[in-house]
Amino acid sequence: EPEVTQTPSHQVTQMGQEVILRCVPISNHLYFYWYRQILGQKVEFLVSFYNNEISEKSEIFDDQFSVERPDGSNFTLKIRSTKLEDSAMYFCASSETGTGGGWNTEAFFGQGTRLTVV
Amino acid sequence: AQSVTQPDIHITVSEGASLELRCNYSYGATPYLFWYVQSPGQGLQLLLKYFSGDTLVQGIKGFEAEFKRSQSSFNLRKPSVHWSDAAEYFCAVGPLSYNTDKLIFGTGTRLQVFP
Structure with missing residues (x-):
């Protein structure tokens, strides 16, 4: 069964360092997402990406964050200068079509990358 | 603003017992509703979803959920829980x-x- 894969599963980084979280979405999917979950809090939407551009982003997704689809298979989330509060589980997801109203499709999630900023 | 509330942070049941996990939402219209499960070391896996139609939906692993518009709820149930x-x-x-x-x-x- 196709699945979304994320690497690494756990990353520890020092405050101020840049990190890149990697995701391989399901191959025929066109829409890609990042969510995060700070320990004990809700899973929160960060950004959606379609047709090589950001289609929507949350207020969390500030200038420190960027996303890229560098080739036909990977989807990355970059945090330029990590802060302690960026420590969280980051989930990548993909969907065949947009999940917006009118599309009864679903998003498939990866297993997450646990980012720890020290 | 839309919101989702799961009142129970932690539930403990015995194997074979029935289970109900509560979910309430706040939204003016009928939304799409989902239940996901995350096993240790695994991603978020979709258990079931409700878009329209029959308010009792069946999912994988023996789970079901019922949409109740009057209560703005979408509780997840399983008659007999496995470890x-x-x-x-x-x-x-x-x-x-x-x-x-x-x-x-x-x-x-x-x-x-x-x-």
Whole structure:
């Protein structure tokens, strides 16, 4: 069964360092997402990406964050200068079509990358 | 603003017992509703979803959920829990307009199953 894969599963980084979280979405999917979950809090939407551009982003997704689809298979989330509060589980997801109203499709999630900023 | 509430942070049941996990949402219209499960070391896996039609939906692993518009609820149930059901369960509300794709999640309920 196709699945979304994320690497690494756990990353520890020092405050101020840049990190890149990697995701391989399901191959025929066109829409890609990042969510995060700070320990004990809700899973929160960060950004959606379609047709090589950001289609929507949350207020969390500030200038420190960027996303890229560098080739036909990977989807990355970059945090330029990590802060302690960026420590969280980051989930990548993909969907065949947009999940917006009118599309009864679903998003498939990866297993997450646990980012720890020290 | 739309929101999802899962009142129970942690639930413990005995294997073979029935289970109900609560989910309430706040939204003016009927949203798309989802339940996801996250087993240790695994991604978020979709258990079931409600878009329209029959308000009792069946999912994988023997789970079902019932949409109750009058109570703004979408509770997840299973008649007999297995030890392998121990996991974290997330309720989510689907995209609420054509120009957004984001899901809104609850805080999750951690299920512990005792033999």
